Structures are given as structure tokens and as C-alpha cells.
Amino acid sequence: MDSIDVAVIGAGVVGLAIARATAALGLETLVLERNAHPGEETTSRNSGVIHSGIYYPNGSLKARLCVRGREMLYALCRTRAVSHRRCGKLIVAGESQVAALHALHERARANGVTDLVELDAEAVGRLEPEVRCVAALHSPSTGIIDVHELLLALLADLEAAGGSLILKSTVRAVRLAADSLVVMVESDHSVSELRCKWLVNCAGLAAVSLLQHIQGYPRSRLRQAYYAKGNYFACHGVRPFRRLVYPMPNEAGLGIHATLDMDGTTRFGPDVEWVEQPDYRVDPQRGESFYAAIREYWPTIPAGSLQPAYAGVRPKLVGPGFAAGDFDIEDAAAHGIPGLINLLGIESPGLTSSLAIGEHVALIISGKPN
Structure with a gap:
């Protein structure tokens, strides 16, 4: 069974940003993506807007990570020549x-x-x-960005730091082992197991449903997508x-x-x-x-x-008739499973916040306070 430091489920812009950040820490990082290309779902179907952080409740993750992520994203665009325009x-x-x-x-x-x-x-x-x-x-400070170019830049940084992306790989279940998590991955009609110290569930549209297939995840914390x-x-x-x-x-x-x-x-x-x-x-x-x-x-x-x-x-994470909820980034303090980090309800401004979310998760993994 292969063993790595960090496995990230989902190669959307947020998953790649997290993997890029953990690989930069020197951790062996692997991204598992069920589709044939990165960013095929939520990432490639949003408006491509770089938000400034106007709308979100003060002190919320959306507010903090959007404002921080906006500046990080503009900086990345400048240094990596990602097409963008600060149009206002x-x-x-x-x-x-x-x-x-x-x-x-x-x-x-x-x-x-x-x-x-x-x-x-x-x-x-x-x-x-x-x-x-x-x-x-x-x-x-509001702008627009070429999302495809952003994905390529994040993937290039991940690979330059020694990380990898595996496509057409679907996570079917997660079980607990001593000091690690074991991920069952289906790829090309075969199932293999991957052992990791840290597992980041950044599966976007499938993130909530995946919780039901994680051994030991509290039933009381399951929710509707x-x-x-x-x-x-x-x-x-x-x-x-x-x-x-x-x-x-x-x-x-x-x-x-x-x-x-x-x-x-x-x-x-x-x-x-x-x-x-x-x-x-x-x-x-x-x-x-x-x-x-x-x-x-x-x-x-x-x-x-x-x-x-x-x-x-x-x-x-909330349905019709309710105001949009905040991002939910939960770790062992919330669910009790060491090494597991779930990113739930990552909608707008997820693209703008992506680099800040990556930084946030990397700080959790490195044991530093956010």
C-alpha cells in the first residue's frame, strides 16, 4: 500500500490551491480527481470574478478568506502571468x-x-x-480572471513542489488506521488503497455525500447537500x-x-x-x-x-428560503478524527478565496494558529 503525507480529494481550484500550499511545506501531496480533467465541475462553471469581499458577515470565513485571497490571487496573476483584468x-x-x-x-x-x-x-x-x-x-478592486490559466498555474506549482494529480480516480470509502487514514480509490475499474497522514475532503458537489463513507465520522454531523x-x-x-x-x-x-x-x-x-x-x-x-x-x-x-x-x-449547506451559509472547514476539533479536514459549502467566493483557503488548511496541518 502506498503511503503519502497529504491526499486531497478534488482538483477544482480550491483543491489544487490546498495541494499547492501543502506541497510547499515539503509534504508529499497527491490530488485525487474523479473526472478526466481538473476543474470540470464548479470551478469551470462560475463567473470568473475576483470579488473584493463586500457582502459577507463580518468575521465570517467568507469575509476573511475573500479579502485575503483577493490580494493573494492578484499577486499570483502578476508573478505567473495569469490573464486577468481589474475592471471594477x-x-x-x-x-x-x-x-x-x-x-x-x-x-x-x-x-x-x-x-x-x-x-x-x-x-x-x-x-x-x-x-x-x-x-x-x-x-x-473587483476583477475577472482566466480560470483555465489559473488552474494550470496552480497545477504547475504543485508539480514543481513534488506533488501529483491523479485523474479518473474516485474515492469510494475511508477507513481509520493507526496514525493514518486509508483511502479506497477506484480507478479504471480497479480498487486500490492509499494511506495518508492527512486527508482533505475538497470534493465540492460530492463533499457532503462523501462524509457517509468515512469510518468514524459522527452521524450527528451528517447533513443534507x-x-x-x-x-x-x-x-x-x-x-x-x-x-x-x-x-x-x-x-x-x-x-x-x-x-x-x-x-x-x-x-x-x-x-x-x-x-x-x-x-x-x-x-x-x-x-x-x-x-x-x-x-x-x-x-x-x-x-x-x-x-x-x-x-x-x-x-x-442551507436550502431555499435561507440566507447563504458560511464556509465550513472542519478538522478533528469538530469531528474527532485526527488528520481529516472537510471543506463543505465552498461556493462563492470560493474562487477568490482559493489561495487563502489553501493557506488556512496548510496552517491547520502545520499546527500553527490561523
Whole structure:
């Protein structure tokens, strides 16, 4: 049986960032990915936005790791030549939302986001002539990134530090052994065992269901996984904005907002569609409901300009009718199994936070306080 220091389950952007961080500590690190390529699920189907840390409750993991991760991510982009653009973002408000906009600004300040500027309608018009609103927050540190290039950079750093990625390898079960965990891995219709000192469950959409197959994991801590599908539509033939444009957030999320591809193409989304299982098909009919939401801030959107783009699925720990929960990064102090770290409910801003999450987990493994 092969033995290593750290096994990471899941080669999305967060799993690779964690593996990169543990390999940099000199620990022999292996990433197990069930798909044929890294980042095939949540990572490759998000908006590619580098968030600044505005929305999240003060003191939450989302707030701390987003603010820290944003600066780490921009630094990585500079040093590794990962394509990105610090394009900025406008969060727009109507007449009845101005007080909530001020409150959002105060929350952002408490999170350490100190570069926001409140704008009136005239100032917004100078920045984005197509946008209609009463007031807005301008976030200059929000940006966009080429997610594929980021994955390649993380994988290159992992391999340069001696780590490895094994594709088409599905973790079926985990059992406890003396001073280690034994992982049963199915690959090419055969099953092998891998012994590790540390096991990081970063399986994204499958992270919660995997808990049921870990020997000794407390039944009282098992929970239900919820899947929030988000559909995106592209706006072809028109490029109305130079910045990202977001409505005020609501209980379900950040609303149907305008994001940009690296080539400048405008996309709108995501909406929230609760599904029983991940499903990436986009129903063209859902685009009809997008127009009314978009016209709240872009009243001149041409009829018929939206075309289905793609869909992603967010792994959530709370279901419909509840505000989004925090990241849950649990170690032995929570569940009692030495060497096991579970990352649950890693949704937005997971991409932005990825390097900070890697740092956070590496500190747990090295025994240093976070």
C-alpha cells in the first residue's frame, strides 16, 4: 500500500490551491480527481470574478478568506502571468435601496474593503452611460480572471513542489488506521488503497455525500447537500459595459448581474434554480425572465439579445428560503478524527478565496494558529 503525507480529494481550484500550499511545506501531496480533467465541475462553471469581499458577515470565513485571497490571487496573476483584468464593479441601487446600499458599504468597511466609493446617478453615468440607477457603490478592486490559466498555474506549482494529480480516480470509502487514514480509490475499474497522514475532503458537489463513507465520522454531523443551479445567458452583438454591474443582493444571492469574459463579451446571471442533482443544461425559456431583472439597471437591453451560455451548480449547506451559509472547514476539533479536514459549502467566493483557503488548511496541518 502506498503511503503519502497529504491526499486531497478534488482538483477544482480550491483543491489544487490546498495541494499547492501543502506541497510547499515539503509534504508529499497527491490530488485525487474523479473526472478526466481538473476543474470540470464548479470551478469551470462560475463567473470568473475576483470579488473584493463586500457582502459577507463580518468575521465570517467568507469575509476573511475573500479579502485575503483577493490580494493573494492578484499577486499570483502578476508573478505567473495569469490573464486577468481589474475592471471594477458597480453595485447599483434604486430609490428604495439607497439606505441598504449605505449599510452594505459599512459592512464592506468592517470586512477590510476600504476602497469603495459611493456614487450618485450622474457619476455613474460618466463611468457607464448605459446604466440607470439612483446611486451605486464603485468597487475598483473587483476583477475577472482566466480560470483555465489559473488552474494550470496552480497545477504547475504543485508539480514543481513534488506533488501529483491523479485523474479518473474516485474515492469510494475511508477507513481509520493507526496514525493514518486509508483511502479506497477506484480507478479504471480497479480498487486500490492509499494511506495518508492527512486527508482533505475538497470534493465540492460530492463533499457532503462523501462524509457517509468515512469510518468514524459522527452521524450527528451528517447533513443534507443542497444544489443551487445558476444559469447564465450571453448578450451577443452588444457590449454595453466596461465594468461588472450588480444589482443589490437579495436572500437568494447577488441577483442577475452583468459580468465580462476576458474578451469583453457580456454575460448575465446567475439565477437560482434549486435542483435535486447537478444538471448543466440551460433551458432557453429561462432567459425570458432575465429581461425584467436586467432592465432595472439597463433599460435599453435589446429584445432577443440573450442566448444560453452555460450553467453551474453551487454546493450549499442551507436550502431555499435561507440566507447563504458560511464556509465550513472542519478538522478533528469538530469531528474527532485526527488528520481529516472537510471543506463543505465552498461556493462563492470560493474562487477568490482559493489561495487563502489553501493557506488556512496548510496552517491547520502545520499546527500553527490561523
